[in-house]
Amino acid sequence: NMDDTLAKFFPDVEGKLRETKRKSIYLWESLRAKIAAASQTTKGDQLKFSRDLGTGLTVTVLSPDGEREIVTWIDELRAEGAPVSAFMLQRKALAIAAGEGLSKDALKASWTFRKSHLRRHMISL
Missing domain, CATH: 1.10.10.60 (Homeodomain-like)
Structure with a gap:
């Protein structure tokens, strides 16, 4: 139940911030498999952002x-x-x-x- 989850992890949060946290939880749930896969790699647990390959965003780096x-x-x-x-x-x-x-x-x-x-x-x- 979402109310129980919010009460457990964000007990002092109310109003708009509570709604933001609720939306964040749903987002995290939708990305659960991706987050779990990233956390299994050596560097994955240190990532703040991840970028899918082939999304048109390319970065050129030196060797x-x-x-x-x-x-x-x-x-x-x-x-x-x-x-x-x-x-x-x-x-x-x-x-x-x-x-x-x-x-x-x-x-x-x-x-x-x-x-x-x-x-x-x-x-x-």
Whole structure:
């Protein structure tokens, strides 16, 4: 029963927020199989979002070797005492993408690309 579920998991929630929680529960129920499948993988339990393959949303990423090349490049510059700017990182990523045969439009090396790359490799600029 939905009222029992809301009372158990959201006892202090009332009004519009209660209605939102009710809708969320129904959404989670409809996605139960997808959530269960994602939680079985090593990384799946850490996902905040998942994107189905073939939905028209594509992301261009550098190869693992290209990513390592950027990390090595940053480490070398820092060892020499040279600061690395966001612009420098963007230019390096675009150069590596070109070297990997990606078109100019395939990889933007945008702010979100830089942010996720730095976070993934635990680097700060």
